[in-house]
Amino acid sequence: MCCGGCAKCLGITLIPLAVLCTLANILLFFPGGYPESSDHISVEVWYFGGILGSGVLMVFPILVFFGLKNNDCCGCCGNESCGKRFAMFTSVIFAGVGVLGAGYSFILSAVALNRGPKCSLHNDTWTYPFENGDYLGNYTLWDVCVSPESVVPWNLTLFSLLLVMSGAQVVLCAIQAINGLFGTLCGDCTCCGVRLFV
Incomplete structure (x- = not known):
């Protein structure tokens, strides 16, 4: 079993997901692709699910997963396999951090999709006109939002992307948690030119 190699592969896969989640969250600050005042932006955007949860917090697992492949496991406390274990x-701990961060982004995106975007109605009041995701299957309701233009498909697309990508991050971090448990229990590594099995 190559626990370190698997972790590095997972780390490489997490990089574009973290970057895309951060970009998606930044784009949500421009509803419909237009700059708006802060009180016209959906409140879920201000919770920074893509920037903090799937972006910044994901940096720590990525760095740890990358370091496992080249980790120097030549001993601690007189036991050569201890370092790798x-x-x-x-x-495993940092994979848990990744699951928490991506899970936060996933839940926030699901709530935002269910609630719908904040937009201006015909009487120029800014509100959340949709309830319980009723607009998702009924495109005729989208015309309720007058401004910003195309805000419903904009939010729907970006929050859906965040939902899918953060879900993928949760799965990848969970895989590394399992992989890390195997590596901790089995303790196999090549150390000082000798293959060790405990």
Whole structure:
């Protein structure tokens, strides 16, 4: 089993997901693609699910997963396999951080999709005109939002992307948590030129 190699592969996969989640969250600050005042932006955007949860918090697992492949596991406390076991155990902790961050983004995106965007109605009042996701299957309701133009498909697309990408991050971090547990329990690594099995 190549626990470190698998972790590095997962880390590489998480990089574009973290970047795309951050970009999606930034684009949500421009509803319909237009700059708006802060009180015209959906409140879920201000919780920074894509920037903090799937972006910044994902940096830590990525760095740890990358470091496992080249980790120097040549001993601690007189036991050569101890270093690798500890590194793999650490990756489980940081995989948990990744699951929490991506899970936060996932839940926030689901809530935002259900609630719908904040928009201006015909009487120029800004509100959330949709309830319980009723607009998702009924495109005729989208015409209720007058301004910003195309805000419904804009929010729907970006929050859907955040939902899918953060869900993928949760799965990848969960895979590394399982991989890390195997590495912690089995303790196999090539160390100082010798293959170790415990």
